[in-house]
Amino acid sequence: MTIAVRIDRNGGPEELQLVDVQVGEPGPGEIRIRHKAVGLNFIDTYQRSGLYKLPMPLTLGMEGAGIVEAVGAGVTHLAPGDRAAYAGQPPGSYSEARVMPAQNVCRLPDAISFETGAAMMLKGLTAQYLLKRTRPVEGLEPGDFVLFHAAAGGVGLIACQWARVLGLRLIGTAGSEAKCRLALANGAEFAINYATEDFAARVKEITGGEGVKVVYDSVGKDTWDKSLDCLRPFGLMVSFGNASGPAPEFSPSILGAKGSLYVTRQTLFSHISSRERTQAMADDLFDVVTSGKVKIHIDQRYPLVQVQQAHRDLEARKTTGCTILTL
Incomplete structure (x- = not known):
């Protein structure tokens, strides 16, 4: 037994x-x-x-x-x-x-x-498929901005480090200042405390108004709508978890209005x-x-x-x- x-x-x-x-x-x-x-x-x-x-x-x-x-x-x-x-x-x-x-x-x-x-x-295999196999239609190159929610979590800390290895400029979000410091210490170029900041506005500020090529989101309900606003035209919204609850339903027409966006739900x-x-x-x-x-x-x-x-x-x-x- x-x-x-x-x-x-x-x-x-x-x-x-x-x-x-x-x-x-x-x-x-x-x-x-x-x-x-x-x-x-x-x-x-x-x-x-x-x-x-x-x-x-x-x-x-x-x-x-x-x-x-x-x-x-x-x-x-x-x-x-x-x-x-x-x-x-x-x-x-x-x-x-x-x-x-x-x-x-x-x-x-x-x-x-x-x-x-x-x-x-x-967590490591998840970070691998996200950064290397789940990419926007225009691709990812060194110097490109990406947004990664829950950047101080298990997948997030691996992704922060791996993104740095790949030359990507990772913007991480987390729910406290301590977690933001942890993300920065592990390779995130920027960290946003979404408990105290409007992360969509901050992302636009960081990227000079352009937005990011891809958002990696394991949070779900609490971050979904604003994440779409963080994307540049033809950007990719990657859902791979529901920590705050399932993402809300939405009309595909929203994707066109926001810049002909792509959405995918991934699983390891x-x-x-x-x-x-x-x-x-x-x-x-x-x-x-x-x-x-x-x-x-x-x-x-x-x-x-x-x-x-x-x-x-x-x-x-x-x-x-x-x-x-x-x-």
Whole structure:
């Protein structure tokens, strides 16, 4: 038997319960992994609350790192004893051990710790596809302005650093002066406290009235409308989360009136839909982390037994950088 965190119905953090579960042998295309650390992400709260509907009972968690204990038939890129990390579906990483599909599991370089591996896979791969695969129709070149909301969060701090590596001029937003300072310390050229400033007006001021080529938005409802006003003609609005609630409905005619804008809703799991693409994106992430150009900030650690408090703190926006659950 092993311990896992399960919910039997949607609701608040109080629904997260520790249970004993039986972990069997991996089938074809699967592995069994024993976790050393597990990542915490906003998508976990969406699944817990019911914003994203999934069958019950449900073990949460979309990323983790540990040791491969066994592999099923057809798995050739991993072997028992390998250090490994992953971001992928189905959920289930809030556990001491699990059986899962091998497709999105990657060997973890020796230079990267288990804690860093658990913290960076979902958030780092998200930053990778946003900055390198989700680009405006006119492209992104060094010197271009981009706007990144929640710049002091797990994805945000990675994106601030990676954007600097790519030569992009990242304007970050955050909800406090302390978080703005953190974004600036990690590569954002400008940081706007959207709790005290009109971020759309400030973006126009920074860009000399032109606006940015792309907005990366994981906040949703609270930032959506003004984000459209931050874009230059033919700019791209990228939605990849709903921290404040789902983005409001809008008429496509608004996009024309605001400069023939583009809108896309992205999810990591479309980008890692094949073994080859997952590995290529992970290799890019591993390279930029092991080079020291991007550092993974683990600002909160909670024992697995304190998972309810971890969810409360995340939803209250008390966290910065990455958060992990330790085992």
